[in-house]
Amino acid sequence: MTEVASLTVAIVGSGGAGALTAGNLLLEAASAAGWQGLLTRTVGPQIRGGEAAALLRLANSPIGCLGDQIDLMIGIDWLNAQRFGAELATGPHSLVIGDPRGGDPPPTVAASGARVVEIPMKDMAKDIPDGRPNMIALGIAGKLLGVGGDILTALLEKHLAAKGKAAITASEAGLRAGFAAAADLDLGSRLAKPKPSATKRWLASGNEAVGLGAIRGGIRFAAAYPITPATEVLEWLAPNLVKVGGALLQAEDELAAINMIIGASFGGTPSLTATSGPGLSLMIEALGLATASEIPVVVIDVMRGGPSTGIPTKSEQADLNIAVYGLHGDAPHLVLAPQSIADCLFTTQWAAYLAETLQTPAIVLSDQFIGQARAAIERPADVAFIGQRLRATEVDGAYKRYALAAAGGVSPMAVPGTRGGQYTADGLTHNERGTPTSSAVDHQAQLDKRAKKLNEFVYGAHWATIEGSGELALITWGSLTGAAREAIERAERDGIEVTLIAPRLLSPAQPERFAAALRGKTRVLVVEQSHGAQLHRYLRAHYDLPDSVRVLNRPGPLPIRAGEIHRAITEWRH
Amino acid sequence: MSNAEMRLACKPADYKSDIKAIWCPGCGDYHVLMSFTRAFAQLGLPPEKIAVISGIGCSSRIPAYTNCYGFHGVHGRSLALAAGLKVTRPDLTVVVASGDGDGYSIGGNHFIHACRRNIDMTYVVMDNRIYGMTKGQPSPTTEPDFDTALSPGGTDLRPFHPLVVALASGANFIARCFSGEPNETADILVEAINHPGFSFVEILSPCVTFRPDEREWKSQVHPAPVAATDDPAKAARRIMTDDGFNIGILYRGKREPYRPEFGTQSVDPAELEKEFEL
Numbered sequence: 001m002t003e004v005a006s007l008t009v010a011i012v013g014s015g016g017a018g019a020l021t022a023g024n025l026l027l028e029a030a031s032a033a034g035w036q037g038l039l040t041r042t043v044g045p046q047i048r049g050g051e052a053a054a055l056l057r058l059a060n061s062p063i064g065c066l067g068d069q070i071d072l073m074i075g076i077d078w079l080n081a082q083r084f085g086a087e088l089a090t091g092p093h094s095l096v097i098g099d100p101r102g103g104d105p106p107p108t109v110a111a112s113g114a115r116v117v118e119i120p121m122k123d124m125a126k127d128i129p130d131g132r133p134n135m136i137a138l139g140i141a142g143k144l145l146g147v148g149g150d151i152l153t154a155l156l157e158k159h160l161a162a163k164g165k166a167a168i169t170a171s172e173a174g175l176r177a178g179f180a181a182a183a184d185l186d187l188g189s190r191l192a193k194p195k196p197s198a199t200k201r202w203l204a205s206g207n208e209a210v211g212l213g214a215i216r217g218g219i220r221f222a223a224a225y226p227i228t229p230a231t232e233v234l235e236w237l238a239p240n241l242v243k244v245g246g247a248l249l250q251a252e253d254e255l256a257a258i259n260m261i262i263g264a265s266f267g268g269t270p271s272l273t274a275t276s277g278p279g280l281s282l283m284i285e286a287l288g289l290a291t292a293s294e295i296p297v298v299v300i301d302v303m304r305g306g307p308s309t310g311i312p313t314k315s316e317q318a319d320l321n322i323a324v325y326g327l328h329g330d331a332p333h334l335v336l337a338p339q340s341i342a343d344c345l346f347t348t349q350w351a352a353y354l355a356e357t358l359q360t361p362a363i364v365l366s367d368q369f370i371g372q373a374r375a376a377i378e379r380p381a382d383v384a385f386i387g388q389r390l391r392a393t394e395v396d397g398a399y400k401r402y403a404l405a406a407a408g409g410v411s412p413m414a415v416p417g418t419r420g421g422q423y424t425a426d427g428l429t430h431n432e433r434g435t436p437t438s439s440a441v442d443h444q445a446q447l448d449k450r451a452k453k454l455n456e457f458v459y460g461a462h463w464a465t466i467e468g469s470g471e472l473a474l475i476t477w478g479s480l481t482g483a484a485r486e487a488i489e490r491a492e493r494d495g496i497e498v499t500l501i502a503p504r505l506l507s508p509a510q511p512e513r514f515a516a517a518l519r520g521k522t523r524v525l526v527v528e529q530s531h532g533a534q535l536h537r538y539l540r541a542h543y544d545l546p547d548s549v550r551v552l553n554r555p556g557p558l559p560i561r562a563g564e565i566h567r568a569i570t571e572w573r574h
Numbered sequence: 575m576s577n578a579e580m581r582l583a584c585k586p587a588d589y590k591s592d593i594k595a596i597w598c599p600g601c602g603d604y605h606v607l608m609s610f611t612r613a614f615a616q617l618g619l620p621p622e623k624i625a626v627i628s629g630i631g632c633s634s635r636i637p638a639y640t641n642c643y644g645f646h647g648v649h650g651r652s653l654a655l656a657a658g659l660k661v662t663r664p665d666l667t668v669v670v671a672s673g674d675g676d677g678y679s680i681g682g683n684h685f686i687h688a689c690r691r692n693i694d695m696t697y698v699v700m701d702n703r704i705y706g707m708t709k710g711q712p713s714p715t716t717e718p719d720f721d722t723a724l725s726p727g728g729t730d731l732r733p734f735h736p737l738v739v740a741l742a743s744g745a746n747f748i749a750r751c752f753s754g755e756p757n758e759t760a761d762i763l764v765e766a767i768n769h770p771g772f773s774f775v776e777i778l779s780p781c782v783t784f785r786p787d788e789r790e791w792k793s794q795v796h797p798a799p800v801a802a803t804d805d806p807a808k809a810a811r812r813i814m815t816d817d818g819f820n821i822g823i824l825y826r827g828k829r830e831p832y833r834p835e836f837g838t839q840s841v842d843p844a845e846l847e848k849e850f851e852l
Contacts, residue, residue, distance in 0.1 A: 031852055201851075201852045202850035202851060212850075216843050243840075244843055247835060247836045251654065253683065255650075255651055255683075256657075256683075260655065260658030261658055262658065263657065263660075264659060264661070264662040267625075267663040267666070269662040271658070271662075286648055288648075379851075416625050416663060416666050420622070422622055424637045435593055
């Protein structure tokens with residue numbers, strides 16, 4: 001049996017069959033055993049009766065993406081699996097386990113030459129009082145992956161304590177049956193022992209990490225409207241904001257949500273909302289208001305397939321254009337993108353800090369892949385970014401809220417209650433005092449001021465991830481950074497050096513820093529999950545690229561895997 | 575200075591900004607501005623503790639004409655912006671100014687939910703039954719046969735009844751005023767601001783430019799013949815059956831104002847990460 005650095009597992013079932021529960025337990029057990037793990041979910045929009053799969057990669061060192069192919073796939077049933085067969089890539093080495101009473105595996109399985117084994121999970125579950133097939137699937141996976149039964153049992157006892165002894169007994173019996181059924185099976189490879197980790201480890205999703213980053217950055221109020229796949233950000237923030245003296249208000253729609261946080265921030269409270277594409281579309285007008293009136297707010301966009309309702313439950317990187325260019329008029333604002341689950345914490349915290357410091361809105365482009373993925377990660381380092389707004393606390397004489405003389409374009413802001421600081425914040429073009437005007441001089445001066453404060457700020461090294469060397473630069477962004485990094489590591493093993501450039505700060509563009517990062521590079525490979533190649537066009541708009549550019553782009557929901565990127569690198573001979 | 579002395583010392587002029595108010599000559603909104611500053615002076619509130627929030631339209635010009643904190647936001651969203659401000663800054667007095675287009679058309683959904691949410695603030699809608707700023711298009715309160723360039727021969731649509739909607743949606747205080755009676759309006763605004771929860775004050779404020787017929791309102795309005803009720807059923811019957819020119823406080827509810835639960839103690843944010851630890 002060969003020892004491998006990682007294994008990718010899929011547990012598939014129709015919605016409600018418990019595939020995601022089994023996947024989460026397997027991730028938690030493997031994490032407890034010391035492995036690194038990443039679990040993503042692929043589900044249909046239905047709550048019950050649709051398709052659902054837990055896609056899980058376990059590894060002995062940190063990982064940022066799923067494997068190219070599934071090593072082990074367990075179908076509790078295959079009833080709806082053909083709907084996402086393309087997302088369940090198998091190969092000749094794959095072991096696929098299905099229930100003969102659960103229908104046939106998707107045609108892609110047979111076409112791939114995968115080994116198919118039948119285990120009657122449903123019938124086995126019937127022999128156990130209150131038994132459930134997903135616990136048998138979990139037992140099979142635990143056995144084949146070498147995740148100990150004792151760890152899984154302990155987890156069941158922890159998670160099912162509230163449901164009582166009978167539920168625990170039934171689940172444990174299911175686990176044992178699964179272990180027994182897999183006793184004679186051989187996966188063909190074994191996961192290498194975990195490498196010891198010096199830092200504390202966390203089990204968290206990107207959406208939860210966004211919530212924690214927001215609070216660390218000083219956010220104390222949120223208003224939002226539920227939307228897939230961003231709702232977990234709100235559900236994490238609702239109880240946790242209260243613990244730090246804040247609150248979350250559920251709005252009647254996204255138009256209200258964004259205006260509520262503008263109102264709260266006008267009052268001096270750092271504020272945030274979280275949404276997805278359709279909600280961001282509704283918020284755009286008010287984001288222009290926040291830009292013009294210089295009110296800091298943070299908007300988290302957990303991107304999903306678009307346009308319109310698109311694919312609510314699945315990932316895509318196609319909101320770059322609306323985030324950067326969606327506002328009417330000349331409206332400089334911040335756009336940032338986290339690159340991993342851990343980075344969801346950092347980037348949100350940094351966004352809160354930047355928004356407050358620069359008195360402008362910040363849009364954070366996360367996506368469904370990292371937002372709803374759950375992973376065992378090393379505890380992210382503490383950073384000192386806490387939003388500190390420049391305030392006018394003592395006002396003598398005529399207060400100029402939008403004073404042009406302010407250093408760096410950031411003028412002290414009076415919050416209500418400050419005597420002598422009364423002004424009217426306005427979306428109309430205004431003068432230094434905030435008084436509406438249609439004068440060309442005032443218009444130019446205030447546009448200059450707002451552009452200057454963003455352009456002159458020194459963002460530091462966090463603006464981008466730049467790693468490696470080599471004349472080929474791989475430029476990507478957001479959640480694809482993990483797959484790109486892994487592809488580059490593989491290319492290095494082939495003796496090909498590649499430089500990774502992944503901008504975390506997308507707006508304002510950083511032409512000088514980007515030029516420095518590209519110095520000496522003769523080729524650029526752009527990798528992005530967008531049909532319209534939005535990143536490529538953004539790069540063309542803001543930066544000078546070398547003559548030789550290739551683009552690997554595809555819409556969601558199919559992930560762009562490390563193997564594909566690796567091929568694009570190795571096949572590009574020059 | 576004691577609160578009582580503060581109140582005596584306050585003059586309406588203290589609440590006016592140095593920006594010259596600009597509406598059409600004869601516009602009812604001049605009088606509404608006067609009622610605002612008179613009400614603030616009667617309440618004796620420091621101007622920096624008042625926030626006047628508005629959207630877009632003739633009525634929404636009011637904040638900059640006051641010496642309070644103001645926000646002139648986007649069209650139709652003033653109630654949402656004000657809600658975010660009030661729940662995070664309960665120490666402030668929040669007054670929202672709107673019109674029949676801003677408040678009942680583009681902002682209609684927020685109107686319903688603001689009534690339902692019952693946050694402690696006052697919502698003043700200057701209703702002139704026309705879009706004035708865009709030069710005379712029908713609003714939700716325009717009569718069905720009113721002829722405009724955009725709706726030749728009229729809209730043939732039944733007008734929206736804002737007071738009924740407010741009552742049904744849960745507003746805690748409902749009044750109707752006429753801009754031509756600025757003292758009476760100021761008195762009602764004082765009561766609206768003092769009443770806990772969401773107070774809705776509809777002010778009939780003529781647009782003499784596009785609705786010269788509204789000059790007649792002066793002779794049509796009359797004081798409400800009976801005092802305000804706290805019974806929503808009685809209020810509903812009264813509001814639905816009156817002639818639309820009944821001026822006064824029509825309903826005073828007893829609902830508790832809403833404010834989301836803000837934590838009273840603050841744990842160290844570092845504590846929050848414990849749930850993630852393996």
